Amino acid sequence: MDQVNNKSICPYAFKAAMVTIDSSVRPCCRYQDHKSERPVVDTNNTLKDIFYNSSYYNDLRDKMLRGEQIPGCKRCYKEEEAGQKSMRNQSKLIAPSTDVQLEYIETESGRHCNLKCRSCGPEISTGWNEDLKQSDYLANEHEYIDRMEELNLFHYNDALELLTKEECSKLQILKVTGGEPFLSKSFLKFIDNLYQWDFCKNITIVIYTNTTFVPKIKFIKALEKFKSVSLQLSIDSVGKRNDFLRSGSDWKTVEQVADFWFNFKSENPKSVNVAICTTVSIFNILTLDQLFKWLIEKEKEHSIFIDIYFVVLQSPKYMAIFNFSKKHKEQIKQVISQIPGKPRQTSKLIKMLDNAVPTTISARKDLKDTTDHIDVIRSEDWKQVFPEVFKLIYG
Numbered sequence: 001m002d003q004v005n006n007k008s009i010c011p012y013a014f015k016a017a018m019v020t021i022d023s024s025v026r027p028c029c030r031y032q033d034h035k036s037e038r039p040v041v042d043t044n045n046t047l048k049d050i051f052y053n054s055s056y057y058n059d060l061r062d063k064m065l066r067g068e069q070i071p072g073c074k075r076c077y078k079e080e081e082a083g084q085k086s087m088r089n090q091s092k093l094i095a096p097s098t099d100v101q102l103e104y105i106e107t108e109s110g111r112h113c114n115l116k117c118r119s120c121g122p123e124i125s126t127g128w129n130e131d132l133k134q135s136d137y138l139a140n141e142h143e144y145i146d147r148m149e150e151l152n153l154f155h156y157n158d159a160l161e162l163l164t165k166e167e168c169s170k171l172q173i174l175k176v177t178g179g180e181p182f183l184s185k186s187f188l189k190f191i192d193n194l195y196q197w198d199f200c201k202n203i204t205i206v207i208y209t210n211t212t213f214v215p216k217i218k219f220i221k222a223l224e225k226f227k228s229v230s231l232q233l234s235i236d237s238v239g240k241r242n243d244f245l246r247s248g249s250d251w252k253t254v255e256q257v258a259d260f261w262f263n264f265k266s267e268n269p270k271s272v273n274v275a276i277c278t279t280v281s282i283f284n285i286l287t288l289d290q291l292f293k294w295l296i297e298k299e300k301e302h303s304i305f306i307d308i309y310f311v312v313l314q315s316p317k318y319m320a321i322f323n324f325s326k327k328h329k330e331q332i333k334q335v336i337s338q339i340p341g342k343p344r345q346t347s348k349l350i351k352m353l354d355n356a357v358p359t360t361i362s363a364r365k366d367l368k369d370t371t372d373h374i375d376v377i378r379s380e381d382w383k384q385v386f387p388e389v390f391k392l393i394y395g
């Protein structure tokens with residue numbers, strides 16, 4: 001595969017399928033097309049049909065082989081034009097080959113989730129359903145006002161249960177996000193199928209979990225059979241700040257569950273990796289030092305290395321740090337530059353604050369209006385939980 005001279009060719013089109021929450025399929029999570037264009041897995045249309053024989057995939061591959069620009073791949077092209085690495089040219093997960101073989105599946109397990117994180121929304125969490133039913137304002141914000149009946153859909157990604165032994169026979173990597181995967185009956189059935197087919201040993205599994213409960217022992221035993229397991233624990237802060245941002249969680253329980261996974265890594269050091277995945281927003285950026293402190297204590301307690309990944313929040317826009325004023329960004333930079341340890345992550349944040357282009361000019365107003373509104377519905381008070389943020393932006 002000539003990814004250098006052919007600027008359009010990409011291994012994801014030849015090796016991968018992203019099976020989204022509504023069972024529709026596209027080559028990867030970054031590929032941008034309209035939902036209505038995508039093929040959908042159902043009892044009459046298998047993933048095998050779609051991946052190996054559909055005009056959707058075949059046309060895409062033909063265009064790539066001819067070196068034609070693919071509109072859906074715009075994000076990768078933009079990154080490459082800016083001199084950055086893109087998913088197209090940096091994937092270490094997929095072999096750079098044009099042999100058509102389904103080796104990588106990324107999937108959303110369904111909307112079913114026991115949390116309603118402030119950074120999330122009803123598109124991928126049923127936890128938001130009740131808030132939207134109580135508030136036309138929120139229903140409007142999330143564009144559900146004219147389709148409230150859709151809040152009852154896509155609790156589980158049905159496509160996962162329909163995947164066959166043949167379709168998974170060459171599978172090497174499975175990446176799963178939510179909702180909450182360990183609450184998804186379709187995902188758990190899929191894991192059970194992989195276990196029964198004796199395929200776990202061929203597969204690296206990457207799971208994003210909300211760290212609010214330990215799955216049943218049956219699934220822990222299945223995880224031990226995978227070639228390798230990467231658990232991404234979604235934790236955004238410590239104590240009451242995490243409970244607020246990840247509404248529905250209880251910090252004491254989160255710590256216990258995190259300890260369970262850290263022990264799981266200690267017991268399976270060669271095959272298990274556990275990392276913290278933190279969504280960085282205006283709410284938690286000033287107190288990241290506390291999260292790092294907690295992490296270092298856990299590393300010592302369990303004698304393991306625990307990596308941490310920052311996902312810089314883009315949406316909702318009023319929570320995105322790069323949408324605040326230059327003055328605020330300078331103050332934020334000062335705070336995070338003083339965090340001891342883990343400089344790699346903090347210097348990336350500083351670089352982002354210097355370079356990211358704002359996507360709204362009303363973040364200061366919207367932060368207060370929307371957060372106050374959600375607080376009323378949830379009987380919460382963000383000003384009590386994040387006094388440092390209130391002081392920075394409105395003080």
Ligand code: SF4
Nearest residue numbers: 010028073076087088
């Ligand atoms: S070029 Fe980028 S967007 Fe297009 S299929 Fe590859 S990874 Fe996905």
